Amino acid sequence: MTPEQNDVLTSVGAGTRMGELLRRYWFPIAASSELPAGSSKPVKVLGESLVLFRTTAGKLGLIAERCRHRGSSLRCGHIDDEGISCPYHGWKYDASGKCLSMPAEAVQKPALLKRATTAAYPAEELGGLVFAYLGPQPSPLLPRYDLFVMDNVIRDIGYAMIPCNWLQIMENSVDPTHVEWLHGHHMAEQRKKQQLPVPTHYARHHTRIGFDLFEYGIVKRRVLEGGSENDDDWKVGHPLIFPCTLRVGTQGQHRFQIRVPVDDTHTLHFWYSCYQPAEGKTAPPQESIPMYEVPWLDADGNFLTDFVDGGDIMAWVTQGPVAERSPEMLTSSDKGIVLYRQLLLDQADQVDSGRDPMGVIRCAQTNSRIDFSQEKNKFRSGASFLREAIEMSHVRYSPMKQQIIELLGNA
Ligand code: FES
Ligand SMILES: [Fe+2]
Numbered sequence: 187m188t189p190e191q192n193d194v195l196t197s198v199g200a201g202t203r204m205g206e207l208l209r210r211y212w213f214p215i216a217a218s219s220e221l222p223a224g225s226s227k228p229v230k231v232l233g234e235s236l237v238l239f240r241t242t243a244g245k246l247g248l249i250a251e252r253c254r255h256r257g258s259s260l261r262c263g264h265i266d267d268e269g270i271s272c273p274y275h276g277w278k279y280d281a282s283g284k285c286l287s288m289p290a291e292a293v294q295k296p297a298l299l300k301r302a303t304t305a306a307y308p309a310e311e312l313g314g315l316v317f318a319y320l321g322p323q324p325s326p327l328l329p330r331y332d333l334f335v336m337d338n339v340i341r342d343i344g345y346a347m348i349p350c351n352w353l354q355i356m357e358n359s360v361d362p363t364h365v366e367w368l369h370g371h372h373m374a375e376q377r378k379k380q381q382l383p384v385p386t387h388y389a390r391h392h393t394r395i396g397f398d399l400f401e402y403g404i405v406k407r408r409v410l411e412g413g414s415e416n417d418d419d420w421k422v423g424h425p426l427i428f429p430c431t432l433r434v435g436t437q438g439q440h441r442f443q444i445r446v447p448v449d450d451t452h453t454l455h456f457w458y459s460c461y462q463p464a465e466g467k468t469a470p471p472q473e474s475i476p477m478y479e480v481p482w483l484d485a486d487g488n489f490l491t492d493f494v495d496g497g498d499i500m501a502w503v504t505q506g507p508v509a510e511r512s513p514e515m516l517t518s519s520d521k522g523i524v525l526y527r528q529l530l531l532d533q534a535d536q537v538d539s540g541r542d543p544m545g546v547i548r549c550a551q552t553n554s555r556i557d558f559s560q561e562k563n564k565f566r567s568g569a570s571f572l573r574e575a576i577e578m579s580h581v582r583y584s585p586m587k588q589q590i591i592e593l594l595g596n597a
Contacts, residue, residue: 187511195527196351196508198447199233207534208232209321210543211429212328213446214456215248215309216316217343217477226270228261232320233449238309243267247281248309248318254285254302282306314341314475315458326546331427332557333440333460338469340593344457344480344580348499351508352430352447355455358498359432359443360522362395362408368497373578376492385578387565388494396420397522402545402558403428404526410565418561425558428529428545436564436571438462438594439581451507455480457495457580464595480580495580 187195198205215229216238226239228251235251237260251259253272260279263270269280276289283306285299308319313334319325348355358364370389377384394409407423409415425433432443438461446454457480463469482490482499489500516524533543547553565571572594581587 187514189510189512192508192511195511195530196353197450198352199450203534204530205232206321207530207537207543208429208447210326210537210546211321212310212317212319212326213430214315214444214458215318215446215454217345217475218311218314218316219474219477221246221316224265226261226263226265228259229318230448230452231318231454232447234305234320236305236307236318237261237263237270238316238318239263239265239270241265241267241269241281245281246309246311246316247279248307249279249281249283250305252304253277254304255288277302279304279306281309313458314343315456326542326548327550327553329545329547330553330555331442332555333433333442333458335555336460339440339460339462340469340472340586340589341458341460341475342584342586342590343459343475343477344584345477346455346480346482346499347448348453348455348482348502349451349507350453350503350505351450352445352453354505354509355445355453355502356426356430357523357526358502359426360397360404360406360526361520362406362522363392363519364501366391368501369494373492373494373497377578380492382492383577385574387571387574390565392519394420395519395522396423397525398423399525399529400425402556404522404529406522413566417566418563419565422559422561424560426526427558428533428543433558433560435459435560436575437562438464439572439575440560455499459581459584461590461593463593467593467595469593476585478583478585480583493578493580493582 194203198208213231215231216227221240223240223244224242226237229236229238236248237251239247253260255275255277258272258274260270260272262273269278271278278286280286283304285302287294308325310317310328312328317328366389374384390410392408393411396407398405404426405423407420409420430445435441440460442458444456448454482496484490490496491500536543
């Protein structure tokens with residue numbers, strides 16, 4: 187791959203090939219629980235600096251962070267039932283980006299107010315997340331993926347800001363063999379040094395990997411040493427939901443790893459999890475879904491690689507702010523990565539020719555609920571894997587950890 191080809195695949199700004207493709211999809215930008223009425227949050231997505239706010243009347247707004255007047259940030263803006271006012275001279279904008287008032291002007295001239303209209307994007311909520319759509323109108327529907335709408339579960343949302351390009355993170359989702367090394371051998375070594383229990387399921391050798399395109403992305407499959415194609419890991423597999431989500435889990439744990447391109451060198455990573463109670467139990471009602479930060483550096487600035495996700499983050503970040511791809515050596519185990527890169531380019535072609543790329547939903551009936559399959563017996567490990575999947579993953583940082591263990595019952 188040439189450096190120019192790498193630029194095409196990695197850049198997310200408006201007008202770039204991937205920037206235009208990614209703008210056809212909704213991306214989560216915050217948790218609903220972060221945004222009570224009358225509050226705001228600066229957010230950056232696809233290279234655009236924005237401010238997300240909720241009026242005192244409960245309406246969500248997502249507009250350019252920079253004030254149209256003389257450029258101060260609206261992040262500290264005053265919010266009322268109509269919109270957000272710039273802290274500098276009080277120009278007020280509503281959720282559609284319309285300028286409602288310029289307090290220092292004796293007369294509010296409609297033409298002047300109109301000229302001060304700022305960029306605004308749709309923001310919608312589902313399953314405890316706030317999503318943004320930065321693409322052309324009409325907006326597609328916000329996908330009602332199963333985990334966002336299923337009943338009888340408790341949820342939590344982990345997040346981390348990762349200082350690297352989104353593509354190297356997504357490539358990890360079609361890279362099954364890293365699991366045996368990074369999460370098997372490497373993590374075991376790190377944990378041994380700390381006299382922590384070592385993982386028992388991750389280090390098994392891959393004897394076969396496979397990838398299939400489906401309507402919403404790529405299904406990833408593996409056969410592990412001693413196993414067969416009848417195992418869930420091959421027969422069921424789990425999907426990369428195009429463009430930026432991985433679905434993973436086992437038994438009562440179901441998870442989306444959603445990678446939001448913030449700009450070319452930063453990615454906001456969400457771990458959106460649903461925990462299902464053991465057979466016959468009922469999940470307690472949840473008023474709001476907690477959000478927690480997943481750390482990946484220790485106090486001395488060293489990578490935390492004694493848990494699965496910390497190992498992944500170390501691998502992604504050390505590939506560089508934007509991984510150089512010209513010097514890489516792709517081998518047969520990288521066929522999923524080649525498939526994903528090609529899919530990105532193919533879908534960008536779709537956009538160029540005026541069509542919706544894969545997974546864009548405009549039919550309400552299709553969108554009533556979109557289910558994905560995922561292994562129930564991952565690594566043929568049954569229930570014994572559940573505890574490891576909690577203690578050795580980002581879940582160890584969840585404020586709900588104890589509740590999750592109790593809910594899963596047999597963990
Ligand atoms: S800079 Fe925002 S009102 Fe003046
Ligand atoms: Fe991983």
